[in-house]
Amino acid sequence: MIRKLKYPDPATWQELVKRPVKDLEELEPGIRETFKLVQEQGDEALLQLAEKFDGVRPESLLATAEEIAGAGAELSDELKEAIQQAYSNIELFHLQQKEEFNPVETMPGVKCWRKSVAIEKVGLYIPGGTAPLFSTLLMLGVPARIAGCRELVLCTPPNKAGKVHPAILYTASILGIERVVKAGGAQAVAAMAFGTESVPAVNKIFGPGNQYVTVAKQLVNKAGVAIDLPAGPSEVLVMADEAANPAFVAADLLSQAEHGADSQVILLTTSEDLLQQVGVELEEQLAQLPREAFAAKALENSVAIVLNDAQEMLRFSNLYAPEHLILAVQDFESIAEGVINAGSVFLGNYTPESAGDYASGTNHTLPTNGYARAYSGVSLDSFIKKITFQHISPQGLQSIGRTVEVMAEAEGLQAHKNAVSIRLKEV
Template sequence: MKIIPLTEDVSLKRSIDQGTEEQRKAVSEIVTTVRQEGDKALQQFTEKFDGVRVSDLLVTNEEITKAYETVSEETIEIIREARDNIRDFHARQVQQSWMTTAANGTILGQKVTPLDAVGVYVPGGRAAYPSTILMNVVPAQVAGVERVVMTSPPQKDGTLNDVVLVTANELGVKEIYKVGGAQAIAALAYGTETITAVDKIVGPGNIFVALAKQQVFGTVAIDMIAGPSEIVVLADASANPEYVAADLLSQAEHDPMASAVLVTTDAHVAEAVAEEVKKQLETLPKREIAQASMDDYGAIYIATSLSEAVDAVNELAPEHLEVVVEDPWAVLPLIRHAGAIFLGEYSSEPVGDYFAGPNHVLPTNGTARFSSPLTVEDFTKKSSIISYSKAAVKQHGEKISAFARLEGLEAHARAIDYRLKEK
């Protein structure tokens, strides 16, 4: 890893991947074809991109039953406990409708309503991501969404991964479809003969999934366009280099474009972490991926003070931030921009990825400056409630009419004036 003194500009200068012109054109064609041809297009694209012909897109009860035969009871219990932790955390985010009444009879308020239907995209094929299911489905259910649909690309045998099926079933997901890529996003947005359209699409995916989400946005809502994973570790002399190196690599193994950065006030820690990264890389199964990430997007910055280090962290606005200093709770109020904040040397980033309860769907590419993790609120919408009494109109009507005429909207003003004339 590169060890450099901290400068004013600590950003890795990564821009959000907008895809190539060729990729955008390909996605547009896929979306249009699915919109026009429905299930037929889904089957054709699944055969083309996933190498398998799927006659029945909907996962059957028999497939789910068979999946339970291969997944150990220990694994199922871990999934259930993680589910319960995530559900408990998100239950605290539920917002209630409210109303307030004034002396003149005016009633104002806000009505919170869950979305009717949400589509969850789960990457698949050669890998399994049960944590993606948990983190996207649970908050939707806590919000009160009645219909949660899941799509995931099939394996070469035309089935979905057994752990994926078991996790979805443990959450009570009834609609699970064997389709992935941009074609799945199009199906969720516009509907086909088999898949009924949803109101919002959430979940990660490759560049084609991301571009498809961009294209259907407006017809449906989306969660975010997530970039490669990121971690920043803020450390002082008290940090354990072995732990820090392990946590940096935990993100580097995700993707060659993942970012792993250490900001430290101690040069000895910087050197020790760099050596430990080299050592741990030697036995890492995904060494090639992690090495590429470290070479291209990894860095160690040495700050002259904790204050300077904190400023650097806020400039980076990382997806994951670990605060591994002598008194992390004293630093917490100073952190303004981070998706998730892990305090202390035992709060390793994977704790949040899988088990603790907070959502691991987090803002990337510096968007933590203005964005938040996925929450229950993302699966609801709000309606304003306005009930003016006759007395309230008489009290404020002339001011309302005047405001309307200020904007040149005479019909607006007259709508109030007619009521003011009423005897």
């Protein structure tokens, strides 16, 4: 069960914010072997590795058009309506992220502007093992479509029958994704990075996964293929005061703990009574979960801490830099103003983190493991390159030319100076 601490010395906080340590480097040799196999044998390697790791050799590596079109028939109308509603909310939120950048005349005759251009080919990795994350496909596919990415490649592991989960296929169909590859793990990342007969090499790879996928993404990033962001096990930090509902708090903690045994949850509270009540709720609710074993193991990596006041909680949270931050406190609006390190923030007692995971509209692909100190979550910008343009008229060159000549000469770059000087003679 979750470890409990009361009023720890701030000098110990740096140790408390450390995540469960895993030495992922030991996985690299095996993943490099997988990369080599995929590069040498292409589709055949993906089929062999599906048989080895997923327990099935699919009849075809790609989901057929009939499989994709027929997936909706295997889902309830209620689930399809929920997916459509989530799609609508996510689309609305991400549409607001479009930017128009008007040309700026920095000097007379010198105009500069910026243009957003979609990344041409993107790869989406969607886990399908212990939990088929069709919600993640929405989070990645919707902004990719809004951005205008020309080609979307979806990789997801097959089930024991060699099929893709119908909810993933249905979501792919409403996103207009036609290339669905039945491949998971490091081999799927390799296929999207290097290409095979059926899988085109992409420019950027998105999506969560297990430790093998995480390391594979890091390795292809070193090889020059962009990835969405550094990501590891899921995590949540809940700030709660005496006005919080213990059952709500326990449910929020467990909603992240059930992701996997390597997840971590943190409770910060100013109330010793609440700490005890949440502990009781955790035991009762945990016993009812189908994924009890995963959640119980995650709680062993987790901690509940009593601190003196809201400002102490805020300082600890900003040091921890959580993927998800829930402010179950009375003055959540003022506390929220002080948040500087978090992936996504959920305000008040009636804003569960799971709303953001599925359907409120914000993106749930977020930085973990403290990377929220420097990284943002996935957004429309993640699928876009910003290209700058400029145009200088003869008048503009006369305005700015001497400035450039002086600076280039001071740096000892005579050819840079000459590129301006030779033009100034003609204007």
